[in-house]
Amino acid sequence: MTAFDLQTVRRELHQIPELGFKEEKTQRYLLEKIREMATDRVDIKTWRTGILVHVSGTNPSKRIGFRTDIDGLPILEDTGFDFSSTHPGKMHACGHDFHMTIALAALSRLIAQPVKDNVLFIFQPAEEGPGGAKPMIESKEFLDWKPDTIFALHIAPNLSVGKVSSKPGLLFANTSELFIDFKGLGGHAAYPHLTKDMTVAASNFVVQLQQIVSRGLNPLDGSVITIGKMESGFVQNAIAETARLEGTIRTTEASSILLVKEKLEKLIKGFEIAYDCEINVDYGSNYYQVVNDGKYVELFQESLAGSDIEYVQASAAMTGEDFGDMLKVIPGFMFWLGVDSPYGLHHAKLAPNEAALSVGAEAVERFIRSFD
Structure with a gap:
């Protein structure tokens, strides 16, 4: 996907925020984009309003999972964007439109240039509530393709574009x-x-x-x-x-x-x-605490060597994330992606810088390719 495509996809997703387990329009949009890029290496399953996309590797010995959340919040948008939410009283005020766009970008690159190992892209509903991670990982659809390691990202309004941040151990409460x-x-x-x-x-x-x-x-x-x-x-x-x-x-x-x-x-x-x-x-x-496996945090940091992406050590936060339920049973980590917004998460004027989309896609791709 080109930089223009990233912006277009993000803006189209931004206009259709839906609440947990009601992401029907979002699911249809994502499936359309995924099917456009799919090859014979790609298998797709749906679970409720979520999606699982499996990309077969060239010589697999493990399965790497990347999870993105897909739901919005019950917030009346006040950004003034010409691509503001078309769903009154609902907004992507936590960056899930960014997360989905980055996942689609990384998916397209891995389909075009497969890696050795299998990769599972997880488009998870209901992160903002009532919690989609736990029931999703308990589903037959997920268990059939259960990853050996899993990771995710979250936008960070107070972090500059071009920077990512994580830490071993406790990240979220x-x-x-x-x-x-x-x-x-x-x-x-x-x-x-x-x-x-x-x-x-x-x-x-x-x-x-x-x-x-x-x-x-x-x-x-x-x-x-x-x-x-x-x-x-x-x-x-x-x-x-x-x-x-x-x-x-x-x-x-x-x-x-x-x-x-x-x-x-x-x-x-x-x-x-x-x-x-x-x-x-x-x-x-x-939501269970997000506890990062230090081994994968270190590997993530090493995977950024030679890029223009700057790694910054994070501090633990009282933020909540149902990705903790996934890390409870599968080793992995979560990282922050700098988006330099003047307004914070869950704010009606959240305005992440779209230049961060390509940074996020590169960071995700680099980590997955680091296993080759």
């Missing part, structure tokens, strides 16, 4: 969504003694929640609990009968997230007694 519903008794604002005020209960709960991290966990184990959304009540002169908190739990240790949930549920029991109410918790999607 364990994450869990958090939804807490409070049910009390509403009533007139003039008679608070006849009600069970869930605005007060939920407000105090948010404050107490932070003590789980500050006083309940080892301070050397990184953990964070964030409540990003709070809802209660309908009108200024009525006491709220219900309230809802929405947030996230993130930890650098797999065991810590279990401990957070244990302490959270004890806190809930105490609040149910103290505020004479009912509280229910839902942990939504849970």
